[in-house]
Amino acid sequence: MGSTFGPRRAFLRSATAGSLLFPGIIESLWADSGDPLAPQHPHFPVRAKNIIFLFMTGGVSHVDTFDPKPELTRRHGQQIEANHPEIKGRPGYERIYLKRPQWDFQPHGRCGTEVSSLFPHVAGCVDDIAVIRSMHTSHSNHYNATLGMHTGSFTFARPSIGSWVTYGLGTLNRNLPGFVVIAPQQTYAGTQVYASDFLPGAHQGTLVVPGKEPVANVAPRVPAERQRIELEALRQFNEEHLAARPADPLLTARLQTFETAFGMQMAVPDAFDFAGETAATLAAYGLERAQTTGFGWQCLAARRLIERGVRFVELIDTGSSTNWDAHGDMLTHEPLAKNVDRPIAALLWDLKQRGMLDETLVVWTTEFGRTPFNNTADAKGREHHPWAFSSWLAGGGVKPGIVHGATDEIGLRAVDKPVHVRDFHATILHLMGFDHERLTYRHAGLDFRLTGVEPAHVVKDLLS
């Protein structure tokens, strides 16, 4: 298949330029604003061109990872009062007691940001990271909080943040989807977290499931020349059909998927073929050669996709079961942290050594934190905690080596410079060059935006 399109290097260049299918037609289409995935300029110039969004499923405990609370250790077992959504009216939770963190914190790097022993490798990268210790969210259910973190809406299906970004920026490689989600299993709220909803279907996230054949049916079954004939005829049929049904979004979106699919036949196998990676790179990600699963695989695949012009790559670490939802025992955080710690550090290192970190915004987050208390003094687990959690940003335009905001001394509430999920989204969009109030889409007579109708603020302190 390579021979038809020349050597791989040439292929990569031309792929970046546009479609391989009908170069003439598509070049003109490409410039035309009618193609929803044509590259577009953001509202203002910025460094970041791509995003890697690392989502930890189930609710990572902030007080055990990125938010040191010595006072919580000191006051362990002390009874407190809190009008908390997870305990309100809940039998057995009439009295609650503080629960100490189970891992030690140490300062790391030149900046001295404290990170717990759950993340020894990420701790080594703190000089590149801006930790936000004052995150908070609007819901204490997984489904709603996960939906909120991905779409800004805590109740209804809305376009995913990845869809908004490709809607705003288009993509740099027409032969790969603009928005790729690599997930071994579905997270809460299922496909809604990467759905384009009312945005054009081209902005839908494409699911990649780690394994030997991450995207099914990418191998062509007929020679390229013949496939061109078929696809050109199909395009003509579909355009004629569409002409009698103007502006039907589903029909239009489907027409475009064939364009993308054609290019994917070459671009996908290339992106997921790690044969050209050095032993050192594989080792850094904790990968054996020919390994095709694991979070290390997801991280390296993310770098390779970003390298090829994919705009937004989301990595989901686990599915909606056996995740960070440590009601029963905080010790379950240990294998989950081990699963992601080294690959994430490798990703940051790799992006940096390739000069890509400046152009790539790396986001690490979860849907909510975990309570610094529980209903008995010796409880092993923690409950859902929407009032405070930690996230971090790195790369593209982020001020490195800082800690932003703070929770109170027991990690209960985000008290200093609180950052709501809406503010987090506004800041991410800002780092990508967008005024979140102007990145809108008209649907059902209203102008929708990722950050919704309530006020949202860009966190200026996080910008470099």
Next chain:
Amino acid sequence: MMPPKQIASIAAMLVVVWLVPLAARGDSAAKTIPSEQLEFFEKHVRPLLAKRCFGCHGGTQAEGGLSLATSNGWQQGGDSGPAIVPGRPEKSLLIDAITYRSLEMPPADEGGQMPADEIAVLSRWVAMGAPDPRSGDGAIGGMTVEEARGWWSFQPLPAGPELESRDIDALLEREWLARHLAPTPPADRRTLIRRATYDVTGLPPTAEETRNFLADNSPDAYARLVDRLLESPQYGVRWGRHWLDVVRYADTAGENTDRPLPHAWRYRNWVFEAFRRDMPFDQFAGLQLAGDLLTKDQPTPRHAEGIVATGYLAIARRFGHDIDADIHLMHEDAIDNLGKSFLGLTVACARCHDHKYDPINAADYYALYGILESARFAFPGCEPKGQPRDLVPLIPQAEVDAVMRQWRERHDRDKQMLLERAEATKRVFSPEARQATQVVQSGAVAEGATVDLAPARLAVRKGEVVLLAVEPNASHGADTTLVELWIRETAGPQRKWSTSDIIDTLTDSNPREINEATWSFIELTKDGPVFLLDKADSLGGNGALKKWSLGDIPSVLVNSADQQVMVWTTLPAESFFVHPGPNRPVAIAWTSPLDGEIAIEGRVADVHPTALDGVTYRLEHIASPATGLALVEAGRLLAQSVPAPEPPPAFPVAYAVVDREVAKNAHIHERGDPEKIGDEVPRRWLAVFGGNEVTTSSESGRRELAAWITGHPLFARVIVNRIWGWHFGRGIVASANDFGARGERPTHPELLDRLAAAFASHGFSVKSLHRLVMLTDAYQRASATPVAEDPDNRWLAHFSRRRLDADELRDSLLAVSGRIDLSSAEAHPFPSEETWKFTQHSPFTAVYETNHRSPFQMVQRQRRHPFLSLFDGADPNASTPGRQTTTVPTQALYFMNDSFFHEQAAALATRLTGLANDELRTTDVFHSLFQRDSTAAEHDRVRRVLTAYKGDTEDCWAAVCRVLLASNEFLTVE
């Protein structure tokens, strides 16, 4: 005509006002209000407040701080002060507002000013002194008693006039007129037959069916088309599949190994058949909840059907490693599904705490829990517990018992005969043999200990025997002992033998020849050796465990899995065991094929530590060539004379539920934790609907539950809304699984109520409802691209264009390729239960190719079927009220490169090439795929593709077929 009894019961349903139990009402004020005033309030005021005011002023978080849901609410009033001054309408803000003096309530966007007669009712009530029994002290779950009582979806169905298709159109017209939406014209007849055929059968109309319909100019042609389609057996498959979406049907259990459910298909097919027969929907629902009980006294076939129907309950998802340890989650899944499916209520939200929004308490949840827990659910097996059990026989137990008794008698007789023959081998150990026997070494293995044999070298002759025997010590019974024996020829070819060679194929034969030597598995009696005759290729449902025995208790066994298995003790991976009983030493005997020296090593380990006194082992050498040869010969003769054991008779069984012997109430699990047991809750109906208790104490209460559910107005509302949604792409209530506080409100409340009432009063006939809906103008209108004023097409001024769903797409490909098998499929080709070795590390996973219709495909819970997941198939783990439609490039890749897609296109091309020329082929394929004539331009385009493609006719036509099968026109229903 409807039987009188049915009419009576429906009438009762229509007029009965459900009662909130007094304990929860807290309406103590009711006692002091004169009865005629109370009646006026109940009859006129309460419904009016609910209808006109509660949208904004109900509940606890009311607009402007004013709640009209309780008397306390209007007494306290809102931001503008008390709403009512009893006895003084002219001074009451409420009256001021509804008469549009200073305030204007309800505001224009909430329906505008109330009609004069309604204003008069409220004015009169205030003048009366505003008698109001609603003190508002009580609450059920997330609603006040008042809210719950007034909740729209709980209201009795109207007893209004008959509903006809044109009445539906009138109700729809009212709404789109009000919104200034222009309706589209009627769809053309080609569109109509395509739409109706896909809708009713999930398949495209054939070219002939289209031709016939177009040629039929009679005024009732369309009505007869609808009738014909509804009579098709494919209707049952299509609409049965809709129901399977709702009940999250799957062919695997969903626990950690995702075990197959080899008998679940009976339920699946029963659903298809029930729709085909137009079984009254209340009966359909009742049988799923309690079919075993409801058909108890009926003839066997009817009773069997009732049992199969309860497969609905049995297919509840199973969780975890040990299903029994997480059985409360299975019950949650079952309660969640029955709440949503039949009532549109999220009952399972009340597992850990009272419902946050709807009037459902944790006690309600555990009342239903007790009912379900009093039934025994078929058990699918799981990693620690092996094989399925509690499957329900579909023939009477007495018949099963009789057949089994006969089989057992024959079995025992054969067994006895065999044992007698086995006796004969004892003589093999002749006095000479005994004299020639030397104990090479022997020793004791302490409880739980491991002993390595001292390496030994022996000179042997061909036919001599090396034998390792193990027996328990004095104090106890059988003991599981791991043995390893390695024998090596020290010179010449240096052949090797080892017990590990036999592990994978232990049960192939006894004696067992490997590499010219022969292994014999025997028990040693005082009189001599007895060959083990009974083999099993799995133990406790685990195919990794194989055994030889005399009778049931294994004497020699292996674990062939690559990981340890926990049974009565932990059996290490890939190991060989003997299991001697008291006075029954077990031996493995090796008969030499060589004359020369051998080296022997080995190991004996007691792997079932029980704090007793371990085992003794003995390594013997029988230096008599005749003995080994005689042993092997005797064993062979015996094996030949053993008839293949008659397999136990197989009975048709269902993956279903039946009542346990004793019904029991459940206790509340505090915070949903099954280890924190709270108060006992009687088995009863939801408190908000009256809380009736189960009266038949010997039964689980499923019989009553079925009656309560099917007798409640929610039942008809919810299913009618589903059927409407499956026809139009959107329910009157968009949240088809949630008619509670978090659900959507109906777009056309009156229409929903009248449809539900008509459905109930016509015997819950689903086919009648189809006719009613499909004969409306709304259903027959042309489709259109959604307009900005109504992007979701809520008001149905046009028909919604839709993509084929996953099942329709695959079936359409098979239909036009001519390969579709329209017969009813039965069981899936699962591996037989005896071979199952599924673990959490290697769970069951399979995709079975079939040309049967898609609803017959094997659906797994833990691994989405790749095709169904690509095209938004139903979720096998959670109720799917309606399929989504996503459009992604990976779907385009399917139309470009999938092998199944290519095969169907090729088969279609082969058929077309049978026609005389390309023009005829083009005409034919457009008729087959699109039910329309091809245009001249399209003929041109096809010709151009054929020319450019440069291949043989079949290749070229396969390419054309792929193009057309991938087109939007093929994939879209207008």
